[in-house]
Amino acid sequence: MKRTRKPGISRRSTLALMGTGAVTFAAPWVARAQAKTIKIGMPTILSGRVAQLGTSSRNAVMLEVEKVNAAGGLAGRQIEMVIRDSKGQPQEAARIARELVNTDGCEMLLDGEASSGSFAVHEVARDLGVLCIHTCSEASSLTADPKQHIPNAFRCVRQGIHDSIVGAGYAAGIAKAKGLKKWATCSPDYAYGRDTTGEFVLYLKKFAPDVEIISESWPKLFQPDYTEVVTKILQAKPQALYSCLWGGDLTSYIDQANIYAMFTQMEVFAVNMADYTALTVVKNLPKGIHSGDRYIKTFPPTPENAAWGDAYKAKYNEYPTNWSWQNATAVMFLNEAVKKAGSTDGKKVAEVLTGLTIKCPFGADGTVTMRADDHTLVGYAIGWGTTIPQEPYVPDVKAGDWKAIFELEAEWKKSKGYT
C-alpha cells in the first residue's frame, strides 16, 4: 500500500494549530472567557508620595466587589480583582495594563492611574480593545478630545472643567456680594495646576467681570516650604486667594500661611480642601475656607451617602477619598451594565454602559449617568461650601447646577475645537 501522507502532523493541522495559537496569544481573554471567575485588572499607584490615591481606590473597589460577589457576581461569575502598583510611572502603568490582560487573563480594566498614567493605559485599551473604565484621571481632555474617543473606554471620574465652572460660579457670587475685586492665585506648577487655575480664572472673570488677578504664584509640586509664597501674597494684599494645591502640599501651605494669619486677611478658595485626607490631617484648620466637595459623607446630604461613608470607615478605619467614590461608582456601573447585557462580554457591556444611568449614592439627584457622546461621568454631586475645624467639616455645601454646567461645558468644548 502506498502511503500518500507522512506520519505525524500534517501541514493542514499544523497551520490550524498555529492559527489557534496565534489567536490565543493575540487575544488570550477570548480563549479564557469561559473561566468561572472573572478577573478585572487594575493598575494604580500604591507607593510613593501619592500612594493614598491607590490605596483608597483599592479599598473602595474591594468594598463594592464584595457586595457584587455576595449577590452572585457578574452574570454568575465571581469577580477576582488583580491590582498592581505602577508607582505612578506612566510607562509602568501601560506595561502592567498590558500584562494584566495578556498574561493574567483579565477581561476588563479599571484604570486607577492619575492623569499622566491614564493616557498611557488608554492607549493600551485602544490597542487591545479591552473594556476599560478610568477611575482617577480628572484631566478633561481624556474624554472631551474626540481624538481620544474609543468605544471600549469610559471615564467614571469628576472632571476639571466641571469643577472650574461650579467653583467660579460660587466664587463669583461671593466676590459680588463682598466686593472682592483683587484676587491672587497660588497653584502647583504642572499641567493640572496651570489648567485648573486658568479655567477657574476664565470663568470667574466671565461671571464677575470686575475681578482682577494681581498676583500669581506657582510653587513646585511637593515643595516643602511655602514661606516665600505666603509672604509674597501678603505683600500683594489681595482680597481673595484661589489655590488648587492638594494633599500634603495644601496642608503644609495652610500650616505655614496660618502663622502669618493669612486666613484672617483674605477670603481663601481652595478647591481641594474638602477631602478627608486633608481635613483630618490639618491640626489647626482655619474656619471659613471655601472649598469644592471632593468626597464628604454629608454631601449629597442623603442617608445612602452617609451610610456608604460610614461603611467604608468601619472597614478601613479612615474616611474615603475623592478617588474612593469614583472607583466605587465604576464597580456599580459594571454591575448594572452586566445585568442589563446579561453577559460579561466586553463589547456588549460597553454598548450598555454608553448612556447608562444608575442609582448611586454620589449622584446629585441620586443617580449618575455615563454620558453617551463622550463616555464620561455626569450628574455626580458637585458643590462648594466653607470649612469648620471639626466634623462635619463642611456643614453647608451649595450644590452646582448641572444645567449650567452642560451649557458652559458645551461652549468650552467648542472653543477648544473638540466639537
Next chain:
Amino acid sequence: MILVDLDALASCLASPSCLVTQTTSGLIIGMLLFLVAVGLTLIFGVLKVVNFSHGAFYMFGAYFAMTAYQLTGSFALAILSGAAGTAILGLIFERVFMSRVYGRDVLMQLLVCYAFVLIFDDVVRMIWGPEFKSMGMPAAFQVPPLFIAGGVVPPYYLLLIGVALAAAAILGLGLARSRIGKVIRAAAQNPGMVSALGTNTGLIYGGVFALGGMLAGLAGALAAPVRSLTPGMGFSVLIESFIVTVIGGMGSILGALIGALLIGLIRSFGSLGFPLFTEGLMYLFMVIVLVSRPTGLFGKEVA
C-alpha cells in the same frame, strides 16, 4: 504670565515692611537649610564621605518629634526627641554600615547611601503609614504674628531662627575652641596620626556622624509644625542642602551658613522679582559660584 517683575522687587526693597517680611522669610528658609547642610558638610569634612542619606535624618527628626508631641503634648520634648533620636540613629548607622565603606570607591559609598534612602523611606511608611501627616502648631505659638516696622513676623519663626543660630554658634565655637573640637579637626586632617596618638578615631567618626544626624533631625523637628510629613520628605531638602554646600564649599561650616542664608534670601526676594524663575535663580547662582570658584565660597583648595 509675568516672567520678570523688577517693579515688584524694587518697590519691596524701598518699603521697610516688605523688607522685614521678606528678609525674615529668607532667614527661616535659610536657617532650616543650614541645619541640614551643616551636618552634611561636617560629615564630609571629617569622614570624607558624601552622605546621600542625610535627608532621611531630617525626615526621622520630624516623625520622632510628631510622635513625641502626640504622646506627651510637650513641644520641648518633641524637639528634644527629634534631635536625640536621630543622633542615636546616626551613630548606629555609622558604626554598623557607613564605617565599612570609608576609603572605598565613591560609587560604593553612594550605593550604600542610596539603598538606605529607600530603606529608611520604607521604614517610615511601615511605622507611620504612607499618607501625609501634620504635627500641628503648639498652642503657645498659635498667636497672631508680630509686626516689626510694618513687616509680618510669626513668633514661631523667631524661635526657629534663634534655635538654629544658637546651634550654629555652639557648633562653630565648639569646633574652634574646645578640646574635642581640636581632636575632630585633627582627625579630619590626619586620622592616622590621631589614631597613633591614642585617640579612638572610630568613636570620633561615630560622634561626628551622630552630630550631623542630630542637626538634620533638629531641623526636621523644628519644621514639623509647619511642613507636612511624608515618607521621602527628606529628598527635596537634601537637594537644596547640596546646593548650599556647593556654594559654601564642602567641609566649611561658615560656608554652609552663608550658603544657606543666600539661598533663603534668593528664594524670598527672587519670588517677587522672578516669579517663574525662583528655582532657576538658585541653580544659576550655584553655576556662577562653580565657574568662578570651583571649591565654593569658603572651600579650601584640594591638593
